[in-house]
């Protein structure tokens with residue numbers, strides 16, 4: 364195990380005293396696992412004793428329904444973004460201890476138009492979060508963004524300290540990624556958000572049995588090195604079922620591969636947070652200075668280059684590959700349920 368990782372893990376488990384971190388989960392590509400990651404990372408952070416607010420900034424409101432919360436017209440970021448209400452009016456607790464939700468609803472789509480008309484159109488979200496900043500109420504604000512680079516996503520990125528980019532392990536994965544990384548650079552360089560950084564790229568719907576999944580991870584690793592989270596999120600029937608029960612995966616099936624993966628992701632995310640804070644203070648190695656992640660795949664298993672993504676909906680055999688820490692491996696999860 365990487366000794367740095369082991370060291371920071373101890374730090375990450377201390378009671379959280381750091382300033383609030385705002386993390387946008389974004390990718391303009393649809394259906395890549397943004398909402399699944401937002402819900403489950405939030406729940407796993409809460410399980411690790413972090414105080415988390417999940418903001419559903421998507422008019423589809425999937426993070427809201429995925430947590431079993433009803434959409435109610437008028438109860439979302441919309442009036443807050445327009446300066447008509449305070450954010451604290453719409454935050455509500457969830458069934459998960461330490462996890463609060465600011466729900467979304469379909470009217471949020473209208474916010475795009477209304478905000479676009481205002482002079483400082485990149486800043487309403489950042490201004491709306493001001494009452495929560497560093498008052499100790501939350502350790503993390505996780506923002507589930509819509510699948511576009513419209514005003515809502517741009518507002519989220521302007522307000523955030525970090526962005527997590529979920530990428531589905533499929534053939535066209537890299538296309539959207541370069542757009543996202545360019546946008547992060549532009550926001551930083553233009554001064555709109557000088558501190559914005561990529562917290563990590565999370566590979567989702569990984570199927571270890573397909574060459575395609577392995578090849579996509581290899582390709583993304585070639586370009587983005589240690590920005591990829593070492594934790595791979597497996598394609599899992601359980602993960603796709605959980606939202607219809609209004610539950611994060613750790614409540615729906617706490618022992619399945621999806622639960623193991625998202626718990627590992629939360630752990631790795633916290634490790635990275637501590638490392639980047641340490642490096643900001645000049646006390647240790649920056650994540651980007653860390654040794655590049657080991658190649659997460661076995662190159663010998665790539666005989667050919669698939670031409671199109673396979674729609675393989677079978678469960679991958681459990682064990683999330685290439686974990687920085689060892690968790691009990693599961694090989695029997697969900698067998699026979701398909």
Ligand SMILES: Nc1ncnc2c1ncn2[C@@H]1O[C@H](COP(=O)(O)OP(=O)(O)OP(=O)(O)O)[C@@H](O)[C@H]1O
Nearest residue numbers: 393394395396397398399510568597598599602603
């Ligand atoms: N690891 C996974 N294994 C299996 N299914 C998954 C996994 N992650 C997400 N899904 C399913 O894939 C679909 C898209 O996931 P999700 O809604 O999280 O993506 P999204 O990027 O938020 O989509 P959108 O761009 O529409 O907001 C959902 O039906 C979800 O249940």
Ligand SMILES: [Mg+2]
Nearest residue numbers: 397398421425
């Ligand atoms: Mg979504």
